[in-house]
Amino acid sequence: MSRVLLLPLLLFCQFVLAAEVEGVRVDERVRVGGSELLLNGAGVRTRIVFKVYVGALYLPERKSAAAEILALKGPKRVSMTMLRDLGARQLTDALETGVRANHSEAELAALKARVDALAAVMNEIGSVKEKTVITLDFLPDAGTRISVDGAARGKPIPGEDFYAALLRIWLGDKPVDADLKKAMLGEGR
Numbered sequence: 001m002s003r004v005l006l007l008p009l010l011l012f013c014q015f016v017l018a019a020e021v022e023g024v025r026v027d028e029r030v031r032v033g034g035s036e037l038l039l040n041g042a043g044v045r046t047r048i049v050f051k052v053y054v055g056a057l058y059l060p061e062r063k064s065a066a067a068e069i070l071a072l073k074g075p076k077r078v079s080m081t082m083l084r085d086l087g088a089r090q091l092t093d094a095l096e097t098g099v100r101a102n103h104s105e106a107e108l109a110a111l112k113a114r115v116d117a118l119a120a121v122m123n124e125i126g127s128v129k130e131k132t133v134i135t136l137d138f139l140p141d142a143g144t145r146i147s148v149d150g151a152a153r154g155k156p157i158p159g160e161d162f163y164a165a166l167l168r169i170w171l172g173d174k175p176v177d178a179d180l181k182k183a184m185l186g187e188g189r
Helices: 003-017 066-071 088-101 105-125 160-171 178-184
Strands: 018-021 024-027 029-032 035-047 050-059 076-082 133-139 143-148 151-157
Touching: 018 035, 024 035, 024 050, 024 076, 029 076, 029 133, 035 076, 035 178, 050 160, 050 178, 066 160, 076 160, 088 105, 088 160, 105 143, 105 151, 105 160, 133 160, 143 160, 160 178
Parallel strands: none
Antiparallel strands: 018 024, 029 035, 035 050, 050 076, 076 133, 133 143, 143 151
8 A cells, every 4th residue: 555545544543543622532432341332422521611621421322312322221431531630529519410400309319329429439539630530431230330540439339320310410401511412412523
């Protein structure tokens, strides 16, 4: 193959295997619980004018509608790569606020113990530095596993309904960031 054709092919392969968002490399494929997941979409979580993290959503198959994603069975991943240092309280408050905004009082009551378990893990993690990667994986046999830079933290939190509640933070009717929701849904891919 000529060098003229080889260079564009190599550049294309690099694009297919990884994307870049705000200077953060976002893999096109990841393995979760023995399954390969595809990048559905990734974008930046902005609060006021501050860029907080790059969020990426991985699914067994690409979907463009939030309702389809929330109903999708099997393993899933949300990855958050920090763009700034954050305290444990900031992380916990943001996750709890996102869950509260997208659920009724009755739904919140059913989720309370598991949201408390998530908050306890986040508080145990403490503050995170820029470039720290937090992943929220759903493993059908175990539940939601929280990891920091690849190391699992706490015990898995049971229930696919709980993971769907977490996904609503980004994909619900009142997402934490409307632009990030669009990006996670793969708009602009």
